[in-house]
Amino acid sequence: xxxxxxxxxxxxxxxxxxxxxGQFYTNLTNLNSSDGSIKIGxxxxxxxxxxxxxxxxxxxxxxxxxxxxxxxxxxxxTDLIGTASVKTYQYNNDVDNVDMPYVGLIVDEAPVExxxxxxxxxxxxxxxxxxxxxxxxxxxRIKELEGTA
Numbered sequence: 480x481x482x483x484x485x486x487x488x489x490x491x492x493x494x495x496x497x498x499x500x501g502q503f504y505t506n507l508t509n510l511n512s513s514d515g516s517i518k519i520g521x522x523x524x525x526x527x528x529x530x531x532x533x534x535x536x537x538x539x540x541x542x543x544x545x546x547x548x549x550x551x552x553x554x555x556x557t558d559l560i561g562t563a564s565v566k567t568y569q570y571n572n573d574v575d576n577v578d579m580p581y582v583g584l585i586v587d588e589a590p591v592e593x594x595x596x597x598x599x600x601x602x603x604x605x606x607x608x609x610x611x612x613x614x615x616x617x618x619x620r621i622k623e624l625e626g627t628a
Contacts (some may be wrong), residue, residue: 539604554592556612563590 543549566588567580584601586594593605622628 552608552612555616556609557616559590559592559609560613563593564588 563584565582566585567582568585569575569578569580584593584606586598586601589601592609593601595602619628
């Protein structure tokens with residue numbers, strides 16, 4: 480049988496074809512839920528993945544009611560991007576001449592605007608929005624030079 484309320488499940492190994500807990504169920508390869516959504520860590524939780532994460536899209540929460548201290552970003556994004564050194568690199572466990580090199584920023588050298596609060600990695604979405612702002616700045620400059628501003 481089963482218990483109707485779970486607070487903590489502590490175990491070393493579970494050997495079963497399918498494990499069910501509330502609306503969640505898992506087999507050897509998948510974690511699923513009856514409503515199609517899986518939330519880990521709540522709104523402030525973290526998910527750490529060692530390896531490749533594959534998904535069809537990543538959605539960053541962006542509704543106004545979830546944010547505070549909203550202000551226009553006025554720093555010069557073009558200059559900020561100009562100071563960042565984009566590098567190619569491999570991870571220590573990548574195989575030379577087999578694994579393709581990555582292109583990106585090294586957190587130790589990255590502008591503070593794109594570094595996570597723990598200093599462990601870069602925030603890709605931050606870089607996207609700064610690049611978006613830089614494109615706006617460049618577009619305004621082109622219009623100014625063309626006399627169409």
